[in-house]
Amino acid sequence: MDLGISGRTAVVCASTQGLGRACATELARAGCTVVVNGRSPESTEKAAADIAAETGATVVPVAGDLNEEAVQDRLVAAVDQVDILVNNNGGPPFRDFREIDREALLTGVVSNMATPIRLIQGVVDGMVERRFGRIVNITSSSVKMPIAGLDLSSGARIGLTGFMAGVARSVAHANVTVNFLLPGRxxxxxxxxxxxxxxxxxxxxxxxxxxxxxxxxxxxxxGDPAEFGAACAFLCSAQAGYITGQSLLMDGGAYPGVL
Structure with missing residues (x-):
């Protein structure tokens, strides 16, 4: 299936390994120029080279801590325009909620809520102006089914989901979509x-x-990360313009509810 995004530019956060890497690879395979990001210059450059070799796409490495505003700005500035943004970031470790102090709480909220919001703020107006934009936020199945010990991760990601719900509806008229991918295991x-x-x-x-x-x-x-990457690429496709404000749960059926 031709996703209709060849020639588009994509920024994929935290994409040197795991689910972020899978998303970056599938977008590159679809013909996008992809900006990849990781903390280490060495790992970021290697991931960019490996994805480029596998897909034949142009892949731009931008290393640095995603929670630093200067790094966020470099990600957005790495290409002339950002057509696709995939927000991803490491989640807080397992921890009893009684052990979460103020500093840990703020760090979790910055990583999993404030950082993606700021990145969206930096690209969404250009998307609206050009009448094309795809924003995918990788959150967690714990948004639908909170897990004890991941309370901080669940809370911050639920906060991001709620914050962006109204934003998604405000830009849909311009063919700009905002969706969420909720991975399980x-x-x-x-x-x-x-x-x-x-x-x-x-x-x-x-x-x-x-x-x-x-x-x-x-x-x-x-789940196979490649399955996740393929779902992400579809949500970024030209054909997905009528899907917005949605949380797609990918957990192999683990969530028992119907909504």
């Missing part, structure tokens, strides 16, 4: 680290922890 390094923690806490092997986790998912397995 995907086969990434972060998921493996959670399995390792579970194994330590329960005195079992990592393999046993992984099997137990998959047993709770109707699909019977973790």
């Amino acid at each position: 995907f086969a990434t390094g972060r998921l493996h680290s959670l399995y390792e923690k579970e194994a330590r806490d329960r005195g079992i092997t990592v393999e046993q922890a992984a099997e137990a986790a998959s047993a709770d998912v109707p699909a019977g397995r973790p």
Whole structure:
């Protein structure tokens, strides 16, 4: 399927590995010029080179801490215009809510709410003017089904979802869409680290922890990041202009509700 975005420019945050990397790769495969981002110059440059070699696309590395405004500005300035923005950022670690002090609280809100909002503010008016824009915010399945220990992550991401709900409706007339992708368990390094923690806490092997986790998912397995990247690319496509303000849950059926 031709997504109709060849020649477009995309900024994908936190995209040297995991789900961000998968999104950047699929957008590059669709013909976009893609700006990739990571904390380390070495890892960012390597990811850009690897994605370019795999897809033949132009891939621009911009390294730095995404929560720094100067880095956000460099991301937006790395291309002449931003047609597609994929917001992604690391979430706060598992922690009992009693252990979250003010500093940790503010850090979580900045990373998972304030940073994506500022990036959207920097690109949305240009999108409206050009009558094309696609904004995808990667949040979490915990937005729909909060998980104890991820309270800060859930709260900040729910805040972003609520904040952008009205914005999405205000720019839809200009063919600018704002949507959310809510991943459940995907086969990434972060998921493996959670399995390792579970194994330590329960005195079992990592393999046993992984099997137990998959047993709770109707699909019977973790998601493939490539599946996530493909969904992201579709939401960024020309054909997705009538989809906006939506939260697409990708969790293999783990969420038991109907809404």
